[in-house]
Amino acid sequence: MRNQIELPLTVFSRHVSNDIGQLHDAINKSIVNIEVSIDAYCRNRFESYLADIKQDDFQASFIRYGINTNVQCLQDNYFCIVTPYTGQHSVQHEVFNFIQENKISFIPPHTNINMRYSADCGHLVLRFKSSPFIDEIFKSFYNPNFINNPQIQNCLYRLSMDFIHSHCFIKNHSETETVINILKQEIYDLVLNFSTNDHIDNSLQHCEVAAIIEFINMNIKWDYNIEDLSELSNIPIRTLYWRFKRHTGISPYRYYLNCKLKCARLDILKFGNALTVTDIATRYGFVHLSRFSSQYKLLFGELPKQTMKYASTRR
Numbered sequence: 001m002r003n004q005i006e007l008p009l010t011v012f013s014r015h016v017s018n019d020i021g022q023l024h025d026a027i028n029k030s031i032v033n034i035e036v037s038i039d040a041y042c043r044n045r046f047e048s049y050l051a052d053i054k055q056d057d058f059q060a061s062f063i064r065y066g067i068n069t070n071v072q073c074l075q076d077n078y079f080c081i082v083t084p085y086t087g088q089h090s091v092q093h094e095v096f097n098f099i100q101e102n103k104i105s106f107i108p109p110h111t112n113i114n115m116r117y118s119a120d121c122g123h124l125v126l127r128f129k130s131s132p133f134i135d136e137i138f139k140s141f142y143n144p145n146f147i148n149n150p151q152i153q154n155c156l157y158r159l160s161m162d163f164i165h166s167h168c169f170i171k172n173h174s175e176t177e178t179v180i181n182i183l184k185q186e187i188y189d190l191v192l193n194f195s196t197n198d199h200i201d202n203s204l205q206h207c208e209v210a211a212i213i214e215f216i217n218m219n220i221k222w223d224y225n226i227e228d229l230s231e232l233s234n235i236p237i238r239t240l241y242w243r244f245k246r247h248t249g250i251s252p253y254r255y256y257l258n259c260k261l262k263c264a265r266l267d268i269l270k271f272g273n274a275l276t277v278t279d280i281a282t283r284y285g286f287v288h289l290s291r292f293s294s295q296y297k298l299l300f301g302e303l304p305k306q307t308m309k310y311a312s313t314r315r
Contacts, residue, residue: 106147268280
C-alpha cells in the first residue's frame with residue numbers, strides 16, 4: 001500500500017465529522033446508498049472525511065471513514081474505479097469470484113458490493129455514468145486479467161494521483177472542469193490503448209485520419225473529446241483510435257496534446273519574457289504547471305523556462 005498523502009481538494013464539497021453516522025448520511029445523499037457496520041468501535045477520537053465533486057456524467061469522491069468499517073451497497077447506474085491510497089482495503093462483488101485487496105478495483109453498474117476498510121484507509125472513487133460510449137470504453141474491465149494487470153494498475157494510480165494533486169493549482173470550478181475532462185480522456189486513452197484491436201480493418205483510411213488531424217490543428221483550444229471526433233468522422237470510437245494510431249504512431253489525444261505543447265512553445269519563443277510560462281500554459285488549457293513542464297520536456301527535451309531563457313537571449 002502506498003504512503004499516506006495530503007489531499008489538497010480545495011474546490012471539492014467537503015464533509016468532516018467525528019460521527020460515522022453523519023458521514024454515512026452524507027455518502028447516501030451525495031454518492032450512493034450504503035449500509036455501514038463497524039468491526040470494532042474505536043474509543044479514541046476519529047475523524048471521518050468526504051470530499052466530492054460532480055459533473056452530469058462523472059463524480060469523484062475521496063472518503064476516509066476513520067474507523068474499521070464494513071460497507072455494503074448495490075452499485076447504481078455508474079461504473080466505478082476505486083483507488084486506495086492508505087491503509088487496508090478489499091472489495092468483493094458478484095461479477096468476479098475473488099476479492100481484490102489493496103488494489104485499484106473496478107465495479108460495474110447494478111452490482112452488489114461488500115467492502116472492508118481499515119481505520120486509516122483513504123480511497124478515491126471515480127464514477128462514470130453508464131452510456132453507450134462509457135459501456136464500450138469499460139468492456140475490457142470485465143476481464144479480471146485486465147484490471148489486475150500491473151501496468152494498468154500503475155497507470156490508473158498515476159492518473160488518480162495527478163488528478164488529486166492538480167487541485168493545488170485550481171482557483172475556480174471552470175478550471176476543475178478542465179482537469180476532470182483531462183482525467184476522463186486519459187483513462188479512455190489508457191483503456192483503448194490496452195484493448196485488443198483484432199477487429200480493426202487492415203487498410204489505413206488516410207483521408208479520414210487526415211480530416212481528424214486537420215480538425216485538431218484548426219481547433220487547438222477545443223476541449224478534447226473522442227466522442228466528438230467519432231461523430232465528426234462517422235467512425236466508431238475504437239476503430240477511430242486504432243486507425244489514427246496506426247497512421248500517426250500515437251493516439252488522437254496524444255496528437256492533440258502535442259499540438260497544444262507545440263503552440264505553447266511557439267508562443268514562448270515569440271513573446272520571450274513578455275509573458276510568463278504560466279500565462280502561456282493557461283492560454284492552452286494547462287492548469288497544472290508542473291505537469292505541463294514535464295510533458296513539455298518529454299516532447300522537446302528541455303523545460304519551458306529553458307526555452308524562455310533561450311528566447312530572451314535572442315532579443
